[in-house]
Amino acid sequence: MPRTDSPQGANASVPPSAAGGRDGLAALLGLVPTLRVLAGLAIAALIIGGLYAGRTILVPLALAFLLSFVLDPLVVRLKRIGVPRLAAVLLVVGATLSVLGVTAVFVTNEARVLSEQLPQYQNTIRKKLRSLAQQLRAPGMFEGAKRTLDIVQSEVEAAAPALSGSSGARRRAVQRVEVQEPQLSPAQQALAAFDALKRPATDAGLVLVFVIFILLDRVDLRDRLLRLLGGNLHRATDAMDEAGERISRYLIMQLTVNVSYGIPMALGLWAIGVPGAFLWGALAGLMRFVPYVGAFVAALFPVTLAFAVHPGWSLVLWTIGLIVVLELISNNIIEPWLYGASTGLSILSLIVAATFWATLWGPVGLIMSTPLTVCLLVVGRYLPQLAFLDVLLGSQPVLDEPTRIYQRMLAGDPDEAIELSVAQVEALRGDVPAFYGQVALPVLRMAMGDHMRVATPEHRLRLFQGMDELLDDLQEQYPPPPPVAAASESGHGPVVCLGGKWELDHIAARMAAHALALQGWPAQTRAFGPLTAEHLEGLALEDAQVVCLVWMSPEPAAAARHFCRRLRRRWPHVRIVLALWGELLEPGGVQDDAQALGADELTFTLAQTLARIGELQGLELRRAFEEAPIPRDDAARVQALRASGVWDNEALRQLCLHTTKRAVDIFDVQQAMVSLVDAEMQRPLCSHGRLAPPGVTEAEEEEALRAGMPRALSPCAHVVAARRPMAVADIGRDARFAGNPVLHARGVRFYAGAPLRDAAGHVLGTLCLLDSRPRAFDPRELRLLQAMVDDLAASWRGSGVAAAPVPRPPPPAPSATVGQVVP
Structure with missing residues (x-):
């Protein structure tokens, strides 16, 4: 009897009408993406047609x-x-x-x-043009070629048939007819002028009326636009605020730049003797509103006039030199200084937008192309349905460096991936471990996520081969130094780095071994394979003291526990560091998790892994965190802090406490504090909230907060040194703080801080936010945090505190050679 559970048997039991209906529904569902694209194209065509018809x-x-x-x-x-x-x-x-x-x-x-x-310069223009004509007719480098062409042309004409000669004679006999237009009367001339000015005058009147009513009804128009943008009031408000801010800044700064260009242009042309200097200066300032071509069009008129009115070439050269100097100053000094931040548009999108709007609306569209495109960019940034506009028009990179390297690996182009990686290492000042932690490991995480879902065998092979070539190249370019003396004196064997299960784990283990070797500690890798007795026998860990077991899998607990148990049973003396780099685990109970998995240490980042291995070996490896730098004026800053009297003012403490409570609620973090950074320590003036690190009581945490932390370990000291806000989305994945023992003990994973300045501009401390969970912190939130700090500082200065006079440091001693001040 035939099987009825096969696909054919199942289809045979379905009525033909039902099968046909199901196939038709599947076909319709398959057409949905195509219909969406066609509908989008139709809507875009209608919008463009409406913009042109309603111009x-x-x-x-x-x-x-x-x-x-x-x-x-x-x-x-x-x-x-x-x-x-x-x-x-x-x-x-x-x-x-x-x-x-x-x-x-x-x-x-x-x-x-x-x-x-202009009539006074007719003789000069005539002489200049005659001189140019004579120079053009003079024998030159192409005279021989010209004679050869003339000979060839004469021979061709001589060999032509007589018929063509007769037709040529008839053509030469044709007389030219000149059509003269009738002269217009004064009334007709006035009507013609009125017709020419009617359209611009009408447009100017409409613009004036619209401007008045828009300024009068700005609030009502804003409410109506908010209603049109949809139900998400937060997103619509942000979109309108950003669009208005960008466009206002662009237009005001563009006006300032054009005025700062036009006035020097007019004065310079007047100084060198170009007629109509102030007219050309005004034209230059006006034409610079037109992107790209406006500056060239404005420069054409004074250069042409300088050529026409002066018998020599000196005035032309002076004019061209003046224009070039002003362009260089405006483009490289004035515009970056005044604009501060760009419009957020890419260069290609600006060119395409200028062409598009000029085609639709003519010269006026060319002038308005940049502001209108900024509006489209902001709309695409805040409306998910139009997010493609942000991708197409924005200047921000759409792919980060790990994604770019990963894509080149998948495309089978390891050479370009290596170039991108080397460029990142150079940007990190040759810090290869930082590159591994910030760029290479995210590549492996993306590969692990795609391994079982979308990656094909060919993609996996390209990735594995490309990562092998990349690691070989980095190990060749950055060879490890000789082992540290403590390693040879201790008699310890090398650190052995093992991949957990997959090829990606083995690649990550190679990164860990290279990073350890670069810090002076001998490290090796072993071949990975199935967890069998033969494979364990081949590991040969008798001389190893520490084993770093790397796992990139998102769910490694069961397999890692089994691997650690086998290693512990075979080599009891080995200290196991279990590096789980494939998933960002929540902090808390780290030591319990390590013991439950059978490891001595459990780490989540490369920096943590290096630090824990160093602690197990008892070696003085290079610090896995960056100490806070000391600014040059730190002595005056510390003196200003001590003279401010903030420590003894209870009213100020209450004011700071109110600010920290508000910061916790606004930014939804676990803790906020106002910290003051002295010469050696960072101490909190007040704080609100609690991080609740594992195994630490509330009283113990308060005691630790009152004791402060060394300045070298303080993230707030980095803010004080940089004098600008700073946000660290994930402490554990930032090379500057990943190995910081104080932050690790307190379970800090997120930090954001803004500088707190006194009346003299000295940075006394920070208002900082802390959380035990990583989180994103965009630039708008960072600006809001700085605004809260500025309000707090203004309240301080209003109360007369933090504004104490600071003695000026003595001037530097004069030089013994020329009597000048030593810098």
């Missing part, structure tokens, strides 16, 4: 919105001093129109004066 009204409206971004800050300032909004809007618009009118009158007068002077 008559959309262009003035867009110009009005952009102008409102520039004028609204002035209106807000007038409102703050008590001016009603209607009066403030009228004042700002009137002042703007006055400035534009004065500028237009000035430019018109300069153009009239220049037009009156």
Whole structure:
């Protein structure tokens, strides 16, 4: 009897109508992605068509919105001093129109004066053009080629048939006809001028009306836009705030840059003697609003005029030199200084956007291309449905370095992956262990996540071969130094690094061995394989003192416990460090987990692994953390801290406590504190919340907080030295703090701090946030933390504390050679 549980038998038992309906439903479901793409393309085409068809009204409206971004800050300032909004809007618009009118009158007068002077330069222009024509007709390097072409042309014409000659004669006999347009009367000329100015005047009037009403109804328009952006009020508010901030900053800074370019241009042209200097300066400032081509168009006019009015070439060279110098100063000094941060758009997206908007809306679209594209970028950043706009238009890298290296490995291009890796090592100042911990291990984590889901055998082979080539190259470029003296004197054998189960574990074990060897401790790897008696016999761990067992699997507990038990039974003297690098485990109960798994130490990062192995061997390895640097003016800073009197002011302590309580609630962290950094120690002025490290009571933690921590181990000291906010998303995965014993003992995994300054600008300490869980902390949150610290510092200064005068340090001694101050 045939089997009925086969796929054919199962299908045979289904009625044809049901099978056909199921197949049709599957076919329709398969078409859903295609239909979505087609629907998106259709919607995009409709939007582009609407933008082009409605440009008559959309262009003035867009110009009005952009102008409102520039004028609204002035209106807000007038409102703050008590001016009603209607009066403030009228004042700002009137002042703007006055400035534009004065500028237009000035430019018109300069153009009239220049037009009156141009006939005086006709002889110079004629002589210059005749001289150029003579130089072009003079024998040159291509004269021989020209003669050869003339001979060939004459021979071809001589060999042509007579018919062509006769037709040529007829063509030469044709007379030219010149069509002269009739002269217009004054009335007709006035009507023609009115027709030419009617469209610009109408657009200007519409822009003026739109600007006034947008400034008057800004709050209502904001509410309506928030309603249109969707139900997530937080996300919509952030999108509008960021778009308004970026566009306002861009337009105001662009205006400042153009003015700072146009005025020196006018003065420079006037100094070297170019006619109409102030007209060309105004034109240069105006044309720089047009991306890319505006500066070249503005430079064309003064260079051409300098060529025409001066018999020699010196004026042309002076003009070109002035323009080049101003461009270099503006592009490399003025713009980076004033802009501070870019618009967030990539160069390619700026070029494409300029072409797109210029095609739709003409020159006005070219001027507005950057602000409009910034709006699209912000919308794509905050609306998930349009996230592709952020990817296409943004200047931020869409792939981090681990992902780029991983992708090149999958593509079978290990050479480029090695180049990227070497560049990262050089960026880390040759710190190969830091590269392994921050870049290479994330590559292995991605590979482990894709190993059983999407990776094909070919992809796995490329990855394994590429990682082997990468490690071989790094070991060749960065060979380990000779073993430390303590290693040879102690009689200990080398550290043996073993991969747990997979090929990826073995690659990670090679990284650990190389990192240990670079720190002066001999380390080796052994071949990995199935956990059999033959494999264990081949490990030969009799001389080993420490075994580092590396595991990249996301669920290694059962297999790691079995491996550790077999190692412990075969070599009881071996100290086992179990490195679980494939998953970020929650802190707490680390020692209990290590004992339960049969290991002596349990680590989650490469830096922790290096530190624990060093402790087990009793060696003085290189520190697995970075000590806080000491700033140059630290003596004056410490003196200002001691003279401030903050330690003895209970009112200030209560104020700081209120700030820390608010910080815990706002940022949703476990602990916040105000810390002051002295010459040797960091001590908290107040704190709120508790980290609850394992095995530590609340009283013991409070006692440890009051005792403070050494400045060299303090993250707050890094903030004091850098004088800017700092956020560490994961202490355990940051090379600066991963091996910090104090942070490890307290279970700190997240840190963020902002500097607390006194009236003289000295950084006395920080307001810091601590948590036992890693977390992301974006730049907006960091700016908010700094704003809270600034408010706290303002309250301090308002109470008269932290503003004590600080004696100035004595001036440096004069040099014994020339009597100048020694720097």
